[in-house]
Amino acid sequence: MREILLVVDVQASFSPPHWLVTGIRAVANRMPSVATVERHDESRTPFERQLGRHPAADDASLVDVDRVFIKYGYLPPREMLDHLVAMKPERVLVCGMQTETCVLAAGFMLFDAGLTPTLVKDLTVGSSIDRSGELGTSLWRHHFRQLITVAELDAQA
Known part of the structure; x- marks a missing residue:
């Protein structure tokens, strides 16, 4: 199966847990992968x-x-x-920081483009409102249905 890993905002300013970075690195080494990094520019996005x-x-x-x-x-x-569209993957595996916000936003964008976003549910962390990521995982399941674990990825290899 042609898969691509999308790593969402795993960067120092968001203080990802060590297990998350280590786990994502292991998967990224096995397949084509891309990442997003969120940066601040107040003239583009009024965070402050x-x-x-x-x-x-x-x-x-x-x-x-x-x-x-x-x-x-x-x-x-x-x-x-x-x-990602040009690479024509069968599915885009999505992992990273803030399951219920940035990860979910990536899912909507991929879905709307006709791709198959698939959440690697044990390689995501929620925001401070739900660090477990369960809220985001539930929303993902409702909107896209496609979820997988690292163990299931390993079994497919």
Whole structure:
């Protein structure tokens, strides 16, 4: 099966747990992979004005991938979507930070583009409102149905 891994916002300013970074690195080493990194530019996305906080202006991905796409705000950039569509994957495995916000936003964008977003549910962490990621996982299941675990990926290999 032609799969691509999308790593969402696994970067120092979001303090990902070590187990998450290690787990994602192991999967990224096995297949084509891309990542998003969220950076702050108040002229593009009003994080500071509206939320009183913001990501770093110069953060980098903590996972080595084939290509990194910089984003400003919740949605992945159009260039990333165009790149993934051109690769024609059977499914896009999605993992990373903030299951119920940025990860879910990526899922909607992939779905709307005709791709098959599949959440790697044990390689995501929710936001501070639900660090377990269960809210995001439930929303993902409701909207896209496609979920997988690392053990299920290993069994398919």
